Amino acid sequence: MEKYAVFGTGTVGQSLAARLSETGNQVVVGTRNVDATTKRSEKDNYGNPPFSAWLASHPDVELATFEQAAIRSDIIVNCTLGLASLDALKCAGEQNLNGKILIDISNPLDFSKGFPPSLIVCNTDSLAEQIQQAFPQLRVVKTLNTMSAMVMVNPQLLAGDHTVFVSGNDTNAKVIVRKMLNSFGWANNNIIELGDITTARGTEMLLPVWVRLYGALQTPMFNFHINIAQAK
């Protein structure tokens, strides 16, 4: 049992919060304005019911401000939009983040010019690195950002092997993140540790082909698998 805060109330945040609760953890969802999030009654851009409906059907999950959610947790899962991530963490307060693990699932997608999105930051920098730099005592681990929310928390939805990448500077934090991935159903042979947090550039840069694959395949139910030659 770990104490998790899930930042973000969209599909990714809901999926992570539900699965973390279901696997026996304490879960608080963090949002900017609890009142506004609770009162929202319209469906989201994708036709999903409002967050309050989701929350009512998940009685073990609580809703709090980013700050309160951070205070009450040991591990924070960043499921906010990439554009909003640094600001959400500032709202949480650096003193409430220091020494804790941040699992960063967000992507720096820029939809300002429509679909397909480009990236706000890439190539020589990444959102994960920007977060790590802004909060040096936060133990940032980038993972799960290369697939749809359903696949993140239920890898068995796809038959056969497929891959989840892990990037981060803190070895002990990566051990704890691996346990979370295992609890979701990720086998160790499908978890690839790429190295330090700069390797998140590579995984964030998978998004442009991901969105094109979504268009070509007409389904988000796919994932990258790294097929590695077997040693003879």
Place this chain on the structure above:
Amino acid sequence: MEKYAVFGTGTVGQSLAARLSETGNQVVVGTRNVDATTKRSEKDNYGNPPFSAWLASHPDVELATFEQAAIRSDIIVNCTLGLASLDALKCAGEQNLNGKILIDISNPLDFSKGFPPSLIVCNTDSLAEQIQQAFPQLRVVKTLNTMSAMVMVNPQLLAGDHTVFVSGNDTNAKVIVRKMLNSFGWANNNIIELGDITTARGTEMLLPVWVRLYGALQTPMFNFHINIAQAK
């Protein structure tokens, strides 16, 4: 039997030229300066024998200038370094390229700051698009750029399924490229057509994670596979 020009004398060019020749095609390798390429006697940066040794062991393959190679071919395979690609095509002469198919395998890798490389162009543009824009009557198809040369021409080296992506504006050109891929051993179910040439942004942006995987796995013998949920 098709008439191919392979631009570039490095590992990728050699692999493509050898395989295209072996599968029954006419192959001319194009280089900037035939004399200089032939006279080079030192090993390359990776310890491979000089091009002249490779050429001597492939008597069916000829060496010519970019211009002569283009004139004598219907399909050009760009295996030059990304930084040199546009210049190589200029050397070939636009009039010798117009109406022909260019299979673009190169990547815009920038090694100027050492390893791992970043990309010279990405996100809102790609090398493939720059080539298509510079030579509007060239039928550019981006493919095979997301894996090591050995895997490109011999997909059976990896057990199980793995993916090759295809991007391009010209439908008929993509049909011909698919036939070439089939002749190398690529099954149709492992060929994913992403769409027009702008989708090459996505596949070129796979390189940053590819180079990190190379570091983490300590072998270039791997490839991306897109694992897609089976329809129920």
